[in-house]
Amino acid sequence: MADRSRAGPVAGIVTRVAAAVIDLGVVLAMLGVALLVVAGLRFAWSPVSFSWPAPTWAHSLGVGAVLAALYLTVAWATSGRTVGAGVMGLRVLSARGAPLAWSRATLRAVFCVLFPLGLLWAAVSARRRSVQDVVLRTAVVYDWSDDAGLRGGLP
């Protein structure tokens, strides 16, 4: 069994899906902000011929995927938790219980963006590990600490 000195029990599928949905909302918001930034740049560049950008689905998907990968990488490599994980009280650690390095955080982020359905394996897995956890030897644990508004840790 891996060292879980920093970790609580491994989180279940419902909590992790909820966190992922919140993170999806965050990425969509980032996408909207990116659209506004592009529109502003275009207006500043040529106000006369300005028209709202109308990205194709492929463009939106591509930009969204890149933004999501960047967001997840930075979040996991620094605090070990995204916004969704922070709300749901989760933290992503290595199987030894250590914070993820940038390399492993990048790989996990890209893997999650390309194959999000890998998360569902956590429901089937006896040790609640997603495909990404199995491949990259990571774990998602309950961690209610480091919350400014939350005191007393887990119930």
Next chain:
Amino acid sequence: MTGGPTGPVEADRWAATEVGVGAALWAWQVTRPVRTAAGSAAGAMAGAVLALTPPDVRSALTERARSGRAAAEELASALLRFAVRGVVAAVVDAVDLTELVRRHVDLDAVAAGIDLDAAVARVDLDAIVRRVDLDAAVARVDLDAIVRRIDLDGIAARLDLDALAARIDPDRVVARVDLDAVLARVDVLGIAREVVDGIDLPEIIRHSTGTLTSDTVRTVRREAMQADEVVAGIFDRLLRRHLPRAPAPPAPLPS
């Protein structure tokens, strides 16, 4: 003064005096014819002498007699005054006048005869009051000492304050108060600003929303954890796994 013997020696003296007086009266009575005859003779002789005396001598004598009588009267008057003064002084010395008056004078009757009303009516009280220097009199009064002697607690204990308060009409008192003037003097805006300054509104909002968020998030997390357990149990049964599930909630974590 009522005479009378007061002792044996005094009695003897008194008896002798009475005998002497009796003898003198008897002699005076017995010698009456002699005195009458002598008087008639003297009168006749005086008439003869007067008849023989020349008129100028007679008038001179008369004048002399008159002046002599005046001098004698004057002398007698002076002597009498002297004697009376001495007697009165002696009497006053000898007699306790106060005791005498007390014994023989009906003072009540005297007082009843005095018309005090008339006496008082004659008194000019205004003039008396005008002559009194009230300021000086008041200045000499030690009010502190007087107040110290007053039992204020005792006086207060005797006062029925409830009855006094019951007689006060609060409505009339309040009606006389000019609330507008009072409010005009109050810096309501300044007070309100001070109160608002004293309240750390951002801290209150932060604390309340923090608590709200904390409670909401905690509830959501707990519900999700329970759902995790339920889903895990379902998959365990589907896959016919028999894994030990931790029924107790996870322990607090070190940060």
